[in-house]
Amino acid sequence: MTSPGRPSLGIGLIGYAFMGAAHSHAWRTAPRFFDLPLHPRMAVLAGRDAAGVAAAADRLGWAATETDWRRVLERDDVALVDVCTPGHTHAEIAIAALDAGRHVLCEKPLANSVAEAEAMAAAAERAAARGVMAMVGFTYRRVPAVTLARRLVAEGRIGQIRHVRAQYLQDWIADPAAPMSWRLERDKAGSGALGDIGAHIVDLTQFITGERLTGVSALLETFVHQRPLPAATGKLSGVGGDETGEVTVDDAAVFLGRFTGGAVATFEATRFALGRKNAIRIEVNGSAGSLAFDFEDMNVLEFFDGSEPAETAGFRRIIVTEPGHPYVAAWWPAGHGLGYEHGFTHQVVDLLTALAAGEQPAPSFADGLQVQRVLDAVERSAADRSTWTDIPS
């Protein structure tokens, strides 16, 4: 038993696809590498397909299964519900769990709309008054290099922020023959690249700068409007067995932004950057220095110190694997590096640490609501062509 003598906390996870697997890995791994104030007990995994969820529970390390998420909220062995389901189910599940007195961790984006996110934030506020907490799962902020960037900005090492530049580039649907999925249906996903990966760079840039976006001007684009249905099912909900399904979300989002401190920003989130699989790039330019992060080189933070004499100045590569760097001491010796999955483990560590201290975990549902408002502003800006200036041919 890890965390010996520590109180345990029963976890119920709903959903066992990509995020369910990543969260399961984190619940299992966190107590093995961190001295946690609460020991997470992997009590139950929920999924609609009995055989599928049983196999997943066995593979991912869950003690029991349920095929109805509502039963998870009724179980005495569940004190925290982890929501890893498609976006259109987040609000119903998270609000029901909070109202049932269960802490909640909900995957990003918080919801599919501002209205849903507001209802979730209100439920979280009610629950917090009873000591029941909620967190939204933006894990990239828990990459050590990203947390280090936030610290350097907070210490004033780059001065007044002038520019923020953020990209999130994928290419998994750049091929028109890539089949339909729930992520391409507005009623399931809420939006496309904007909410799925754009939400990450909105959270990341606000986390690193410590500032908030105050306004945006945007373009959204859908490059491929019809896609083949998945061969396995031949049907998608609402599509009566036709050969193709309609893509009802954006494939790419490009937007400008301004931050509370006056910095100007550019954002790009796309699933059509052929050759880029999961490329997150953030650069922040300040009056006294710059920082740059590239998830494809995720154990490095580039830092330009403007106080250096021009003859020796330059971006230096900080290898963020020293014991004094965020989270790293629990893992490997300097230079060995961490991966994508460690952000999820760090999320569990931070969540359990906050719960044990009776504190609000970050990011809260209120933080998730603010990101949702940015996404909504991007969609409203993109829908208003009055600000677009055509070039006379």
Ligand code: SOE
């Ligand atoms: C798909 O775009 C996805 O799985 C996102 O949903 C995740 O949030 C991101 O971390 C990886 O890509």
